[in-house]
Amino acid sequence: xxxxxxxRASLFALTGAALVxxxxxxxxxxxxxxxxxxxxxxxxxxIFLLFGGASYVGGGVDPVPQALIITGIVVALALTAFAAxxxxxxxxSGGDDADDDGDDDEDRESDR
Amino acid sequence: MTLLFALVALPLVFMLAxxxxxxxxxxxxxxxxPLMTGLSAWLAISVFEGGRGGPLGGWPVPLGIALEADGLxxxxxxxxxxxxxxxxxxxxxxYGRTDRETTRSYTFWPLFYGLWAALNAVxxxxxLFNLYVAIELLSLTAVALAAFGSRRAAMRYLMIALAGSxxxxxxxxxxxxxxxxxxxxxxxxxxxEARIPVLTGAALIxxxxxAKTALFPLHGWLPPAHGAAPPAISALLSALVVxxxxxxxxxxxxxxxxxxxxPAVTLLFGVMGAAAxxxxxxxxxxxxxxxxLIAYSTVAQLGYLLLVFPLAGGGxxxxxxxxxxxxxxxxxxxxxxxxxxxxxxxxxxMIHAVGDGRIDRLEGLARAMPVTALAFALCAVSLMGLxxxxxxxxxxxxxxxxxxxxxxxxxxxxxxxxxxxxxxxxRPLARMFAGAxxxxxxxxxxxxxxxxxxxxxxxxxxxxxxxxxxxDLMVIGLPEAGQAGLEDAxxxx
Numbered sequence: 001x002x003x004x005x006x007x008r009a010s011l012f013a014l015t016g017a018a019l020v021x022x023x024x025x026x027x028x029x030x031x032x033x034x035x036x037x038x039x040x041x042x043x044x045x046x047i048f049l050l051f052g053g054a055s056y057v058g059g060g061v062d063p064v065p066q067a068l069i070i071t072g073i074v075v076a077l078a079l080t081a082f083a084a085x086x087x088x089x090x091x092x093s094g095g096d097d098a099d100d101d102g103d104d105d106e107d108r109e110s111d112r
Numbered sequence: 113m114t115l116l117f118a119l120v121a122l123p124l125v126f127m128l129a130x131x132x133x134x135x136x137x138x139x140x141x142x143x144x145x146p147l148m149t150g151l152s153a154w155l156a157i158s159v160f161e162g163g164r165g166g167p168l169g170g171w172p173v174p175l176g177i178a179l180e181a182d183g184l185x186x187x188x189x190x191x192x193x194x195x196x197x198x199x200x201x202x203x204x205x206x207y208g209r210t211d212r213e214t215t216r217s218y219t220f221w222p223l224f225y226g227l228w229a230a231l232n233a234v235x236x237x238x239x240l241f242n243l244y245v246a247i248e249l250l251s252l253t254a255v256a257l258a259a260f261g262s263r264r265a266a267m268r269y270l271m272i273a274l275a276g277s278x279x280x281x282x283x284x285x286x287x288x289x290x291x292x293x294x295x296x297x298x299x300x301x302x303x304x305e306a307r308i309p310v311l312t313g314a315a316l317i318x319x320x321x322x323a324k325t326a327l328f329p330l331h332g333w334l335p336p337a338h339g340a341a342p343p344a345i346s347a348l349l350s351a352l353v354v355x356x357x358x359x360x361x362x363x364x365x366x367x368x369x370x371x372x373x374x375p376a377v378t379l380l381f382g383v384m385g386a387a388a389x390x391x392x393x394x395x396x397x398x399x400x401x402x403x404x405l406i407a408y409s410t411v412a413q414l415g416y417l418l419l420v421f422p423l424a425g426g427g428x429x430x431x432x433x434x435x436x437x438x439x440x441x442x443x444x445x446x447x448x449x450x451x452x453x454x455x456x457x458x459x460x461x462m463i464h465a466v467g468d469g470r471i472d473r474l475e476g477l478a479r480a481m482p483v484t485a486l487a488f489a490l491c492a493v494s495l496m497g498l499x500x501x502x503x504x505x506x507x508x509x510x511x512x513x514x515x516x517x518x519x520x521x522x523x524x525x526x527x528x529x530x531x532x533x534x535x536x537x538x539r540p541l542a543r544m545f546a547g548a549x550x551x552x553x554x555x556x557x558x559x560x561x562x563x564x565x566x567x568x569x570x571x572x573x574x575x576x577x578x579x580x581x582x583x584d585l586m587v588i589g590l591p592e593a594g595q596a597g598l599e600d601a602x603x604x605x
Contacts (some may be wrong), residue, residue: 020282027275033267040274047282054289065288068241072281075248079277082252083270090263 013053019046033087037080044076115155116179116236119189122148123229130221137221138208144225145197152186152193159186159588178238178295182589184362184442185235187582188355191446192235194571195351195453196228202457202564203344205557216260227253227348234356240284240294240317240368243360248277251324254353261341269337272330276323276357283316299368310369317364324357327418328388331411335395339404343460346403347453350410355445358417362441365421382422386525388415393532401469402459402540406452409495409536412529413448416510417441419522423513433513435587440509442586443579447494447502447572454491454568458484461562462544465553474543479550483562488544490569492537494576497530502575505583 019042026039048069055065126144130137159181181189207220230250237243251273259266284294290306290313291299303310326334334354338346365377392412399405423437461484462477463469478485494501497508507526514523556562575582 033271036271036274040278043278044281047278047285050282051285051288054285055292064294068288068294071241071245075245079248079252079274082256083274086255086259086263086267086270089259090267093263 009053009056011053012056013050016046016048016050016053019043019049022046033090034084037083037087040083041076041080044072048072115151115158116181119148119151119155120179120229120233120236122151123225123232127222127225127229130225134218135209135211138204138217140221141197141200141204145193145200148193148228149190149197152190155181156186156190156585159183160585177242179236180238181236183585183587184438184589185359186588187442187446187586188359188449189232189235191449191575192228192231192352192355195449195568196224196231196348198564198567199344199347199351199453199457200224202347202460202561205561206342206344220257220260223253223256224348227257227353231352231356234359238296238363240287240296240299240364242294243363244277244280244284247280247324247357247360250353250356251277254349257345258337258341258349260345262336265333265336265340269333272323272333276320279316279320279323281320283313283318283320286310286313286316296363296368300370303369314364314369318361321357321361321364322384325354325361325414326411327358327414328384328391328411331388331392331414334411335404335407338407338410339401343403343456343463346407346460347456350407350456351449351453354410354414355417355449358414358445362420366424378421381418382519382522385415385418385421386522388412388418389525389529390415390532393529393536396536397532397539399536400471402463402471402474403456403469405471405536405540406455406459409455409533410448410452412533413444413452413495416444416506416526416529419510419514419526422519422522423510423517433516436509436516437513439583439586440506440513443502443509443575443582444506446582447506447575450568450572450575451491451494451501451503454487454565454572455495457568458488458491458562458565461556461565462488464556466551467554471540471543474540476544476547476549476551477553478544480553481562483566485544487562487565487569489541490573491565492541494569494572496534496537498534500573500576502572502579505576505579 023039023042023044023046026042027036030036030039051065051069051072055062123144126140130140133140203220203224207217209217227250230246230253233246234243234250237246251270255266255270255273258269286309287299288294290309291302293299293302299310323330334350338350341349389412392408392410392415396405396408396412399408420437420441423440424434462474462481465477465481466473490501494503497503497506507530511523511526514520514526
C-alpha cells in the first residue's frame with residue numbers, strides 16, 4: 001500500500017494541478033455566480049489533491065497535510081454555502097442593488 | 113499567552129452570546145468594547161516588558177499553533193480595539209433596537225464579533241495555515257456585512273475574495289511541499305534550501321493577499337462595496353478588514369522570507385504602492401458621492417503601506433532607516449484605521465441628516481452639525497498628514513526614510529499624495545462651510561452618535577501628539593533591522 005502510494009504521489013499531484021488549471025479556466029470564463037462557484041470548488045479540490053500528493057515524502061503518511069486538508073475542506077464548504085445563498089438572494093432581488101429589506105427602512109427611520 | 117488567547121476567543125464568545133441573547137444582543141457591546149480595549153492595552157504594556165506569546169494548548173510548535181504578538185501586532189490590536197469598539201457603539205444607532213427583533217439587528221452583531229475575532233487572530237498568528245483560516249473567517253464576515261449595503265457589490269467582493277483565497281492556499285501548499293513546515297519562523301530558517309518553489313508560493317500568496325487588500329491593480333471591488341454599505345459597516349471594512357491581509361503580506365516577506373526577496377520584488381511593491389497613491393487620489397478627486405470619495409481615499413492610503421517594502425529595504429539589510437520606515441508603516445496603519453473609521457461614521461451622520469449622499473448637498477452642515485463637522489475635519493487632517501496628527505508622523509517618518517535612503521521618487525509620491533488628499537478632502541469640507549443659511553435636517557437616531565467619530569478623530573490626533581510611546585512599541589520585534597538608526601529623525605525621542 002505504501003509503495004503504491006509512493007508511486008502514485010506525483011500522479012495525484014499532477015491530477016491536482018490539472019484540476020486547478022481546469023477550474024481556473026472556468027472561473028475566468030464563466031460569468032454566472034453559481035458556475036464560478038463550481039469552478040471555485042474544482043480548483044479547491046485540485047489544491048487539496050496537490051497538497052496530499054506533493055507533500056508526500058515517503059515513510060508513512062504525514063498527518064499534518066491531512067489535518068490541513070480537512071480544515072481546508074470545511075472552510076471551502078462554509079464559503080460555498082455562503083456564496084450560494086448570496087447568489088440566490090441576488091437573483092431573487094433581480095440582480096439589483098438591494099436596500100429592500102423591510103426592517104432596514106424602519107431601522108433607518110426610527111428616531112430614538 | 114493566556115492574554116493572546118483571550119483576545120482571539122473573547123470576540124468569539126461574544127459572537128455566540130449575541131446569537132443567544134436575541135433582542136438584547138446589542139447591549140453586549142457596552143461590555144465588549146471596554147473589555148477588549150483594556151485587554152489590548154494590557155497586551156501592549158506586556159509586549160513593552162518583553163512578553164511575546166507561545167504555543168497554544170501546550171503542543172510544541174511544528175504540531176501546535178503558536179500565537180505571538182510583536183510590537184506591530186500589539187499596536188494594531190489596540191488601534192483596532194478602539195476602532196471596532198467605537199464603531200460598535202455607533203452601530204447601536206442603526207442596529208440597537210431592543211424593543212423588538214429585526215433581521216438586521218439580529219444578524220449584524222454576530223458578524224461584527226466574528227469579524228473582530230478573525231482580525232485579532234490574523235494579528236497574533238504565526239502559522240500560514242492558521243492565517244488562512246483566520247483570513248477566510250474575516251472575508252466571510254466582511255462580505256456578509258458588505259451585503260447589507262449592496263448585494264451586487266458584495267458578490268463582486270466575494271468572487272475576488274474566493275480567487276484570492278485559492279491563490280493564497282495554493283501558495284501555502286507549494287511552500288509546505290518544499291520546506292515541510294507552515295510556521296513562519298521555521299520557514300525563514302529553511303527557505304534557502306528551495307528558493308524557486310518557495311518564491312513561487314510566495315508570489316501566489318502575495319497575489320491573493322493583494323486582491324484581498326485591494327492594493328492597486330486589484331482594487332476595483334473596494335469602492336462599490338465600501339461606498340454602498342451602511343456607515344458603521346463601511347468603517348469596519350475600510351479601517352480594519354483590508355489591514356489584516358496586508359499584515360499577512362508583511363509577515364510573509366519580512367519574517368518568513370527575509371533572505372529571499374530581491375530588489376525586483378521590493379521595486380514591484382514600491383511601484384504598485386506609488387501607483388495606488390496617485391491613482392486612488394485622482395479618482396477620489398472625481399467622485400460626486402461622499403462615501404465613494406472616502407472609499408477611493410482608502411485605495412490611495414493603502415498604497416502608502418506598500419511603500420514599506422522599498423523603504424525598509426526588504427528586511428534583510430539592517431539599514432539605519434529601516435526602523436523608521438517600519439514605524440512609519442505602523443503609524444500609518446493605526447492612524448488610517450482611526451481616521452478612516454471616523455470619516456465614514458461622520459459621513460454616515462451627515463448623509464442621514466440631509467438624506468442624500470452627494471457632496472453638493474452638504475452645504476452649511478458645519479453650522480447645523482458642528483460636532484460631526486469637527487470630527488470629519490479632525491479625521492481629514494490625519495489623512496492629509498498635517499501636524500499634529502498620527503498621519504503626519506507616519507508621512508514624516510516615511511519621507512525621512514525615503515530621503516535618507518536616496519529613494520527620492522518615493523518622497524515625491526508621498527508629498528504628492530498628501531497634496532492630493534488635501535485636495536479631495538477639502539471638497540466636502542468646503543461645501544460644509546459654504547453658504548450662509550442653516551439647512552433643515554432629519555434628526556439623528558441618537559444625539560450622542562456624533563461623539564463616536566469625534567472620539568476617533570481625537571484618537572488619531574493623540575497618536576500624533578504622544579508619538580514617542582507608540583513608536584517605541586511598533587519597532588519592538590522589528591524583523592532583522594537596526595532600531596537605533598533614526599534617533600535624530602524620530603520626533604519622539
